[in-house]
Amino acid sequence: MNRRGVGYGLLLALLLVAPYAVYPVLVMKILCFALFACAFNLLIGYTGLLSFGHAVFLGTAGYVAGHSIKVWGFPPELGLIFAALTAAALGWVIGSLAIRRSGIYFAMITLALAQLMYFVFLQVPFTGGEDGLQGVPRGKLLGFIDLTDDLNLYYFVLAIFVFGFWLINRTIHSPFGQVLKAIRENEARAISLGYDVAKYKLLAFVLSAGLAGLAGATKTLVFRFATLTDAHWHTSGEVVLMTLLGGMGTVFGPVAGAATIVTLQNELADKVGSLVTVIMGAIFVFCVLVFRRGIVGELGALYKKMTGAR
Amino acid sequence: MAEDFILETRHLVKEFKGFVAVNGVDLKVRRGHIHALIGPNGAGKTTVFNLLTKFLAPTRGSIHFNGEDITSAQPAQIARRGIVRSFQISAVFPHLSVLENVRIALQRKLGTSFHFWRPERTLDTLNGRAMELLAQVGLESFADMVAVELPYGRKRALEIATTLALEPELMLLDEPTQGMGHEDVALVRDLIKKVSVNRTVLMVEHNMGVVAGISDTITVLARGAVLAEGAYDEVAVNPLVIEAYMGTEVEELASPAGH
Ligand SMILES: Nc1ncnc2c1ncn2[C@@H]1O[C@H](COP(=O)(O)OP(=O)(O)OP(=O)(O)O)[C@@H](O)[C@H]1O
Ligand SMILES: [Mg+2]
Numbered sequence A: 001m002n003r004r005g006v007g008y009g010l011l012l013a014l015l016l017v018a019p020y021a022v023y024p025v026l027v028m029k030i031l032c033f034a035l036f037a038c039a040f041n042l043l044i045g046y047t048g049l050l051s052f053g054h055a056v057f058l059g060t061a062g063y064v065a066g067h068s069i070k071v072w073g074f075p076p077e078l079g080l081i082f083a084a085l086t087a088a089a090l091g092w093v094i095g096s097l098a099i100r101r102s103g104i105y106f107a108m109i110t111l112a113l114a115q116l117m118y119f120v121f122l123q124v125p126f127t128g129g130e131d132g133l134q135g136v137p138r139g140k141l142l143g144f145i146d147l148t149d150d151l152n153l154y155y156f157v158l159a160i161f162v163f164g165f166w167l168i169n170r171t172i173h174s175p176f177g178q179v180l181k182a183i184r185e186n187e188a189r190a191i192s193l194g195y196d197v198a199k200y201k202l203l204a205f206v207l208s209a210g211l212a213g214l215a216g217a218t219k220t221l222v223f224r225f226a227t228l229t230d231a232h233w234h235t236s237g238e239v240v241l242m243t244l245l246g247g248m249g250t251v252f253g254p255v256a257g258a259a260t261i262v263t264l265q266n267e268l269a270d271k272v273g274s275l276v277t278v279i280m281g282a283i284f285v286f287c288v289l290v291f292r293r294g295i296v297g298e299l300g301a302l303y304k305k306m307t308g309a310r
Numbered sequence B: 001m002a003e004d005f006i007l008e009t010r011h012l013v014k015e016f017k018g019f020v021a022v023n024g025v026d027l028k029v030r031r032g033h034i035h036a037l038i039g040p041n042g043a044g045k046t047t048v049f050n051l052l053t054k055f056l057a058p059t060r061g062s063i064h065f066n067g068e069d070i071t072s073a074q075p076a077q078i079a080r081r082g083i084v085r086s087f088q089i090s091a092v093f094p095h096l097s098v099l100e101n102v103r104i105a106l107q108r109k110l111g112t113s114f115h116f117w118r119p120e121r122t123l124d125t126l127n128g129r130a131m132e133l134l135a136q137v138g139l140e141s142f143a144d145m146v147a148v149e150l151p152y153g154r155k156r157a158l159e160i161a162t163t164l165a166l167e168p169e170l171m172l173l174d175e176p177t178q179g180m181g182h183e184d185v186a187l188v189r190d191l192i193k194k195v196s197v198n199r200t201v202l203m204v205e206h207n208m209g210v211v212a213g214i215s216d217t218i219t220v221l222a223r224g225a226v227l228a229e230g231a232y233d234e235v236a237v238n239p240l241v242i243e244a245y246m247g248t249e250v251e252e253l254a255s256p257a258g259h
Helices: A002-021 A024-044 A055-070 A076-098 A104-123 A150-172 A175-185 A187-192 A197-223 A233-246 A253-272 A275-290 A294-309 B045-052 B075-081 B098-110 B120-136 B152-165 B182-195 B208-214 B232-237 B239-245 B248-254
Strands: B005-016 B019-025 B028-030 B034-038 B060-065 B083-085 B170-174 B200-204 B217-222 B225-230
Touching: A002 A024, A002 A150, A024 A150, A024 A197, A024 A233, A024 A253, A055 A076, A055 A104, A055 A197, A055 A233, A076 A104, A076 A197, A104 A233, A150 A175, A150 A197, A175 A187, A175 A197, A175 B098, A175 B120, A187 A197, A187 B075, A233 A253, A233 A275, A233 A294, A253 A275, A253 A294, B005 B045, B005 B200, B019 B045, B019 B225, B028 B200, B034 B045, B034 B208, B045 B083, B045 B170, B045 B200, B075 B083, B098 B120, B098 B152, B120 B152, B152 B170, B152 B182, B182 B200, B182 B208, B208 B232, B217 B232, B217 B239, B225 B232, B225 B239, B232 B239
Parallel strands: B034 B200, B034 B217, B083 B170, B170 B200
Antiparallel strands: B005 B019, B005 B028, B005 B060, B217 B225
16 A cells, blocks of 8 residues: 555656656657556456457547537537547447457457447548548637646646546445456356446446546647547557556556557657567567566566565 | 245256256245255256356246246346355455455445445445454454465355355355365354354255255255255155265265264
């Protein structure tokens, strides 16, 4: 508990000074993907559900935020809330259909429905198809904080991330989170104790979708556009990789994984071009073969070993 | 008269793709009894449990609990009505603490199980009751241990404590002493006897010492059908039963004390 408190403090301090050392837009991108991965981890790590179409929530919320801010003139904060709620509602629909099945079938249904939405976004006019939804104004937060300033926006994005991260951790350590853990550990037993497991899984799915949506909406605000890439299944795969690399079922793992992958992509993109995909594939294989617990998981195990040996 | 039987099945049938695992079982469990369901491997005992708790849907037949037809209820509903089962393979939540295992069962009644915004410590009000339950099965000193680290016999005891937390009217235990050494068997047998006060227990059990020692009624199942029913002394000398068991288990059946 105490060790984790120190971890939270360090991470927050680091993030508060980060924009003075690193290009703020890069850190904001990391924060968006970190929130996305944390939301995904709530499902895979704490409920035992592998959603293979989670990009659909990132992408949908990106478009909804972009459209409501640019075309309907929503202020940024309202645009983000509206987009997150839309993603949560979509999560309710997709979740209701998918949780009737488990394991690989669950993953396939989420993937299929996400692909369906992808083709919808490709066809409907408001998304701008292949060109994306361009020119989304950042606007003024609460009517007076100018978000076109990268630093102002940075602290807004950081606040969103902290809120999302807090909510996920609260969920994990709540009465509801206890039931989720029980379902992950032994679903049949949870049923035999009188829990309607489908309802619990659905609520977890909706929360995860809503927070993934919040990440996607925030990302649109940062980059001023929403594109098809965010809804593509590549992105669904990336969030799996981030979570796996960082350590699924750990609190900081997805953050570490997202930071590593986004930084790597950023550094390598201009140097090795399309080889990036190959490198990502190699990392994936490496994780699965020798690095099962991910960065945070392996560090935690090492720490335990060292303190246990004493 | 119907009130005397807490559970009744009428001509229960379960077919798996043409294979009849349960074949027209009429089971009547008397309120307050310890009722043992025995039979050779593959007789259909676990399948009957799965039907009773709705983990499987019967092909034909009906199930009545306290006189009400529960044939089409959902498994979680069955549990809330007061029928709680254990499983043939150990059914603890392995990576939760022993205390948390019991608390999960208690927690549903608080009505906050969907509250994702509430801190975990709001569950601490249940710790007292959870410790009482653990004390009942002799696990109070293990409360903070992770369940997976418990020795096997203690895991079964934890399951019983978790089941008791729901205060079920009817407890279904699937081979509670399977794979245990003599000491653990005695421990669990006494435990079942102890917790059966004021409730009904239906158990599948292979250990004849346990069956002979504590059950009021025995139903013998073979190839999905009821072969014999009655008190231990009657059933043990029934030639049909002896034939169904054949081989080594006959001696076991005839001399439970020597076990
Ligand atoms: N889901 C299933 N699909 C097909 N056949 C099944 C299924 N479940 C059980 N069976 C078959 O039904 C028969 C009865 O199985 P069941 O598990 O009920 O036996 P049991 O009496 O509990 O045996 P044991 O003493 O070994 O636990 C077996 O032949 C088994 O192979
Ligand atoms: Mg069985």
